[in-house]
Each structure stands twice: as C-alpha cells, then as structure tokens.
Amino acid sequence: MAMDLDEITITKLIINSYMRDLIDATDIDVVIAGSGPTGLTAAKYLAEGGLKTIVFERKLSTGGGCHGGGMMFNKIVVQREGKFILDDFKINSIELEPGYFVANSLETVAKLTASAIDAGAKIFNLISVEDVMIREADKITGVVIQWTAVEMAKLHVDPMTIRCKYVVDATGHDAEICNIVQRKIPGARLETETGKIIGEKPMWTQIGEKMLIETTKQIYPGLFVAGMAANAVSGGPRMGPIFSGMLISGRKVAVDILENLGKIKT
Numbered sequence: 001m002a003m004d005l006d007e008i009t010i011t012k013l014i015i016n017s018y019m020r021d022l023i024d025a026t027d028i029d030v031v032i033a034g035s036g037p038t039g040l041t042a043a044k045y046l047a048e049g050g051l052k053t054i055v056f057e058r059k060l061s062t063g064g065g066c067h068g069g070g071m072m073f074n075k076i077v078v079q080r081e082g083k084f085i086l087d088d089f090k091i092n093s094i095e096l097e098p099g100y101f102v103a104n105s106l107e108t109v110a111k112l113t114a115s116a117i118d119a120g121a122k123i124f125n126l127i128s129v130e131d132v133m134i135r136e137a138d139k140i141t142g143v144v145i146q147w148t149a150v151e152m153a154k155l156h157v158d159p160m161t162i163r164c165k166y167v168v169d170a171t172g173h174d175a176e177i178c179n180i181v182q183r184k185i186p187g188a189r190l191e192t193e194t195g196k197i198i199g200e201k202p203m204w205t206q207i208g209e210k211m212l213i214e215t216t217k218q219i220y221p222g223l224f225v226a227g228m229a230a231n232a233v234s235g236g237p238r239m240g241p242i243f244s245g246m247l248i249s250g251r252k253v254a255v256d257i258l259e260n261l262g263k264i265k266t
C-alpha cells in the first residue's frame with residue numbers, strides 16, 4: 001500500500017534539513033566563493049583532506065562557465081597535464097589530437113559537483129558572497145553572505161556572516177572577492193607585481209594556462225585566489241574553453257591550504 005503523504009511534513013523536512021546545514025556552515029575551515037570548475041575542484045580536494053568546506057554560489061546551478069563549453073558547443077578541452085584530474089573525477093574524455101582530451105561539459109559539471117558533495121563539501125546555491133570580515137590587522141576571517149534574490153531585487157535587507165580560516169576567491173573573470181578587498185580595505189596590498197589588481201589580458205591560451213599555476217596563491221592574508229579570478233588579478237591572459245588550468249588551479253589552492261593548516265606535509 002502506498003504511504004500517506006503530508007505536504008506539511010515535506011515542508012518541515014526541507015526547512016529543518018536546510019537550517020541544520022546552514023547553522024553548521026557558520027564557523028568552518030574554508031569558504032569558496034563560486035562553484036565554477038575551479039571552486040568545485042578545490043572543494044573536493046579540501047573536503048577530502050579533512051577540512052570543513054562550504055561553497056557559496058550566486059546562481060541557481062553550479063558549474064559557472066563550464067556548461068556552455070565553447071560558444072554553446074557543450075564540449076570542453078583539457079590538455080595532457082590536467083587529464084589526471086578528469087580521471088580523479090571519473091569524467092570521460094577522448095584524446096582526439098595528441099595531448100588534447102575532449103569531454104562533455106554537462107558531464108563535467110555534474111561529476112565535479114557530485115564529487116565535491118561526496119567528499120563532504122556543502123554547496124549553497126542562490127547565495128552570494130557580498131563582503132569579507134576582517135580582524136587581527138586586516139586578516140580576512142570570514143565572509144558576508146546574502147540571498148541572490150535580495151541582491152537582484154535590490155532589497156534593503158542586512159546580510160549575515162560566516163567565520164572561516166581561509167576564503168577562496170573562485171568567482172571567475174570578475175574576481176569579486178579580491179575587488180572587494182582592494183576597494184574596502186584602505187592601503188590593502190595584494191600579492192601582485194603592483195600590489196593592486198592588474199586586470200585580465202586578452203586571450204592567449206598557452207600563456208594563460210601556464211600563468212595560472214603562479215597566479216593561484218594567497219593574495220592577501222586569509223584570502224586565496226584561484227581559476228580565472230587568479231589570472232584576472234595578476235594580469236594573466238584568458239584562455240577560452242580549455243579547462244585544465246581551472247582544474248589544476250582548483251587542486252593547487254586546495255593543496256596550498258591543506259599545507260598551510262598542517263594537514264599535509266610539503
């Protein structure tokens with residue numbers, strides 16, 4: 001016999017379960033702003049390394065710029081160096097030219113998302129990081145979050161706060177968290193050549209991918225930057241629909257943070 005279903009029970013379960021997750025997310029190890037390929041990759045490795053990791057994503061769905069592949073052809077390319085990460089996430093790919101692996105962008109987003117969650121990371125969609133918290137002589141000690149719907153409707157509603165040991169700016173081309181730090185902390189010196197945000201350079205895939213390894217770093221005390229945001233901050237070029245750099249950058253930021261917190265030895 002089919003069970004009797006009660007709408008109010010369903011409602012209470014959703015509210016209770018979500019609130020439990022959200023309260024649990026208020027004091028954690030790492031906040032990742034943005035669930036593009038970089039943020040999701042970082043989330044999996046951080047959570048696997050034993051850190052309490054939360055991703056806040058402004059949009060309804062995870063995956064950032066990955067879904068659309070190249071100009072809406074839903075394929076991405078990953079070069080030889082990033083293939084081991086595709087394998088880590090069990091993402092199918094075909095080597096159609098030597099060293100160039102082609103994967104389905106939807107499968108990529110689905111598996112990055114599922115693997116991050118399976119590893120223990122929590123992902124909150126429809127929530128934006130709108131500010132940072134500081135203490136101890138300008139060390140970033142957390143983030144300020146707001147419902148995306150409030151942001152979009154421009155409602156005058158105060159946000160709430162999350163405390164963490166490290167923040168990762170994985171917000172893509174706009175490098176939103178680094179921009180907030182530069183704008184709101186007087187005299188803030190970022191770890192770039194000029195001490196300021198340099199800005200993204202035009203497309204040059206080879207250099208863009210290479211630079212991403214160096215530009216992925218702790219850019220300000222308590223704040224790491226990874227993925228496209230890292231090149232945007234340090235003056236690296238964009239690289240188009242090739243995603244090895246994003247995956248490698250996401251993994252690198254996780255390893256750096258795990259090392260900083262003594263979870264793995266160098």
Ligand code: 48F
Nearest residue numbers: 034035036037038057058064065128129171172227228240
């Ligand atoms: O843009 P996005 O995919 O950044 P990524 O992970 O990857 C870049 C590639 O997609 C592509 C590329 C490849 O060569 O250049 O562009 O570095 O994902 C960034 C995510 O962050 C979210 C945004 O909605 C997107 O899903 N986001 C941006 N600002 C905020 C945010 C914010 N303030 N709070 C929460 N999420």
